[in-house]
Amino acid sequence: MPDDAYSPIPELNLLKEFDDRCEESYAPWAWLDDFRELPFLRDTPELMRGLIGFASANLSGSLYALWKRDDRDDLATLPVVLLGDEGGLHLVARDLREFFRLLAGLEAGLACDWDDVYERDEEELPGRADYHAWLVDNFGLTPPEDAWDIIEAAEEELGKEWAEWIHPLLPDAVFSPVHELNLLKRFQDSTEGSYAGGFSLLSAEDREDWDGDPGLLPFADANEDYDTYALMPHDERADSAGQPVVVVGDDDEHHVVARNIREFLGALDGLEIHVTDDGVALRDCEPNPAHAEYLDWLDEHFGLAPARDAAAVIRAAERAYPGRTPVS
Template sequence: MTDAFSPMPELNLLKEFYDTHDDFFANGFEMYNYGAEHVEGLINFAQANGSGSTYDIWRKDDRADLATLPVVAMGDEGGVHLVARDFREFLRLLASLPTDHEPDIDWGSFGLRGGDDDDDDEPVDNRLYLAWLEQMFGLTPADDWAEIVDAAEAELAREWAVWIHPRIPDAVWSPVHELNLLARFDNLVYGGFANGFWLLDAYGERGKVDNPGLTGDLAPFASTNERDTYYAVWRCDDRADPAELPVVALGATAGVGVVARNMREFLQLIAGLTDADIRCDAAGVDLRACEPAPNRGKLVSWLEETCGLRPAEDPAAVIAAAQAELGEGPMARPVQG
C-alpha cells in the first residue's frame, strides 16, 4: 500500500483521477509532489502551466481540515494571487478554465495565456473530469472562471494582504486593503485624482523623507504634488487590520501630525478636498489653497462604488477630530481651516 499523496482526502482523490487518466484535462495542469513550500505557509500541490507556475494551499491557520483553506497561484517569474476560497472551489476552477488556454500568472494578475487564434494552446478534453467532478463532489463548472477568482478576492483580499506583504512585498502594493484598491484605481486614471496626493512608488518608501519624526512605526505611502508633505500609516499598536490604524502627515524635513483615525476616513478626507490640499511642516498641519485635481470626479465615483463612502464635507473637521481623539503621539497643532 503506497503512502497517500497528501493529508487531504479531496486532493488525494484528484491525484488518483490524474494518475489513472493519460490525457490532460486542464491545460497546463500537472501533479507531481505535494508539500514543497516556496514561501512558508504556501504548500505546493500542482503545476499550473507549462512554464512552471504552481497552485498552492494557503496555510493561513492551523485548522485540521486543509480542504477548507484557500488556494493561490504562484507565477514562475513572480506574482501570487488568490484563485479559490477552498479546495472544492478550486476543483470548479479547473473545470471552468478554457480548454484551449493555460493560466498566465504574473505580478499583475491571474489570467489566461494567449488570446489570439495563433496563440491558442492545443485544446484538452475535460469531459471525463467534468463527469468525475459531478459524480464525486456534486460540482459543476461556473459560467465564468473569473467568478471563482473574484469571489476569493472579495472574501479574502483584506486578510491576504496583511499575510502576504511581509513575506512577498511585491505580491500586493501594501498590507492595507483599501490602499491596494486605490493603487489599482491609480493605474487606471491618468492625471491627478485628489488634491496634493500621489502614491509613492512603493509602500513604506522612506528615502525621500528627511524628517526626524519618521520613526520606525510610520510607513509612508503617498506625498503631495510639491513633495513637501508625505502621508504615512501610523503603527501605533498591533491591531490585526492595518486599515484601522491612524494616518499621519509628515513634513519632508520637519513636522508630523495625525490627519485621519483610519484609512477609510483618510480616503474620505482626500476626496473632500475640493480646492485645498494638506501641508505639514514644523508648525503643524494646515490646509492650503490649490487648483482642483482634474479627475476628482472619478475618485468620488470610485470611492462610493468600491468602498461605499462619500467625501468628507468638512476636511478640516476630520483632521481636528482625529487629533482630538488620538491625543499624544506624532501630533501637530490643531489644523487651521
C-alpha cells in the first residue's frame, strides 16, 4: 500500500478520491474518516480489533466500521456495521460495495439505538447524480429500489454469526445470542397486538432484574401468571438455539417444554403453557389478533408450520431431558 493511500482497500480509496473532488453533498452521511481501529473500544480489546472505523455516519458521532469476521485478505468483502452515538451496533451491509449502493439509495442519514436502525434528518444532495455516475463507472452498480433491502439482506445472511460474536463482548448489542430470538424481537417490535398466547419477549431491564436460577437464560413472559420461558444450557454446544426451552414458575422450579428454540416457536399456537402444582399444563387463552401474522413469519423465516399437538412437543422434550415433571 502506498504511504499516502487512505486505506489498504482499493474500493475505499476510489471513494476517497471522489469524495475529495466532489464539492457538494452526494450521500446522507457525514464524511470519510481515518481508517483505523476505534480507541474508545480499548476496554474490550477483541471488540476493538474486530471493528475498523472508516467514516462518520452523522454529525452527532455515529460511525461506520468494517467487521473483521475473519482473517480474509480482501477487506472490501467484510460486512459494514453502524455504531450509534447513543449506543447500538447494527449490521447495515454485507460488504463494502453493497454499502456504496446503500448510500446511493438512502434519503436520510442512518442512526441507531440499541434496538434498531432508523433514518434521521433527510438531506438535500446536490451531488447525488455525480455519485450515482461514479458508482456505475467504477463498479457497474446502480442504486437499489429500496435501500432497506440491503440492510435486511445483511441481517438475514449474517445475523446469526454476528449475534454469536457480539453478544459475549457487548450483550446489549443484540437481544439474544440466539438468532431466532433476535428475528422474533424484530417481528414483535413491528407488530401490533399479541401474537401467541400470553407470550411476550422480556425487555433488557426485565432480563437483567430476573432473580431466578442464574444457570438459565430467561427470554420471555409465558403468561399473566408471571411464569417465564428460558433457555436451559446443559452442555458446551456453541449454538444456543439447540438448547432446550423451559418454563419457570414463581417458585423457581423449571420444566422442560421444547427440545430447542425452533421446536418451541412452532408450539406457540393458540394454547398457553403455564406451571401448575403438578408440573405444566396447557390452557386456552384469548384470541391473538396478530397470530396469523406470526404463523406467516414462522413459515417465511424457518419454513415451519405450527405444531399440531403442543402437548406432544412437551412430552418429547421430557423424554429427551428426563427429570422434569411432565405435562398434565
